[in-house]
Amino acid sequence: MNWVILIGSGLFEAAWANALGRSEGFTKLWPTIIFAVTVVISMGGLAWAMKTIPVGTAYAVWAGVGATATVIISMATGQESATILKVVFLAMIIGGIVGLKMVA
Template sequence: MWAWIILIVSGIFEAVWATALGKSEGFTKLWPTVTFFGALIISMGGLAWALRDIPTGTGYAVWVAVGASLAVIYGMVTGAESASLIKVLLLIGIVGCVIGLKIVSDHEAVMS
């Protein structure tokens, strides 16, 4: 259970570092660069910790999906990225797949 919580939080920090990376303008802006490196360390550390209990493929897929989805949502909310019905539906699909991976992992753990 804790591994999944840490994994989701790490995925959130992935969205933070990805957004900060874009705002750092090639590491020429101080605070976005500092934010990038801080969030990167937290994100990777949490991912590494979670992968002790979650299969690597599943954990990595969930981590990327959480981070990518939140980065796109942030972009749409702030106006940096256009919003459309198809993008929202695709994001819902990504979230659905993440939930599916969690359910399958739980089911496999019970079966073994």
């Protein structure tokens, strides 16, 4: 169950990262509120998962999931171009996350 929480927390990391970018330095109300709520959920889930998952593994998975999801959202919304190399490198991050789960 803690792995599910960890993956979910990584997805919330992507949510707060995108909200932070759209808050324009915390000058826009709704992106700022979304940032505040999702950062608390994300960090709380990471802390919860670290009860049973080693810190290094948990942090690497959380950051990898968050970074991958953030780039995918940016590509899907047109804020960032999608190239073959970006997709290959994102697949490598996902492969690393799967590998960490397999050896945990």
